[in-house]
Amino acid sequence: MKNIFPMIKLTIVTLVLFAGIYPLAVFGIAQFAPNHGKGETIVLNDKTIGYRRIGQEFNQSNYFWGRPSAVNYNAAGSAGSNKAPSNPEYLALIQKRIDTFLIAHPYLKKSEIPSDMVTASGSGLDPDISFQGAKIQIKRIAAVRKIDESKIQKLVSEHIEKSVFGPEKVNVLELNLALNKLQ
Known part of the structure; x- marks a missing residue:
């Protein structure tokens, strides 16, 4: 039980970071590329x-x-x-x-x-x-x-x-x- 809550927190943090913030950052940077990253x-x-x-x-x-x-x-x-x-x-x-x-x-x-x-x-x-x-x-x-x-x-x-x-x-x-x- 002691290790389950930190693992759940880590899972949530990595999901937010790698499934939310990182893709949005890459998309934002791509907007400055020719043809807006397309x-x-x-x-x-x-x-x-x-x-x-x-x-x-x-x-x-x-x-x-x-x-x-x-x-x-x-x-x-x-x-x-x-x-x-x-x-x-x-x-x-x-x-x-x-x-x-x-x-x-x-x-x-x-x-x-x-x-x-x-x-x-x-x-x-x-x-x-x-x-x-x-x-x-x-x-x-x-x-x-x-x-x-x-x-x-x-x-x-x-x-x-x-x-x-x-x-x-x-x-x-x-x-x-x-x-x-x-x-």
Whole structure:
């Protein structure tokens, strides 16, 4: 009995703190962020078509492809595959992705495919690809859209995001929107 009342008090205090005060504090701070904490939306013709930091599936040959997703680009279920690199199912999936990529890009060798084009990110929602991942797709897109490769190369170069902590990357949704404007 002596320990029950302090445990009940502690439970009530933590409930108030973590289920009330903390969420309200985070919500209040988010109001000072761009778009009031609702994410960086991309709007086209007064219609929200996506979010800058959430990947989308592009599998048409006239668009740049993003990273594969372990969660089918479902932001409600962000996760990786959790399979070890030595897992036979995982290796078969990667090989299938490589084969698919090589069919669409017959001018490439397997060794020229950047890993981000065949492996999902930890969240399964990565909106960016490496500069190399974008660069190797230029030839395919130029052929399908009947646009000079140098124009698409310039477009990719204009969309490179440099980072102090990581490699150069390109946001796939923004690049594909710019590609549509190019034509």
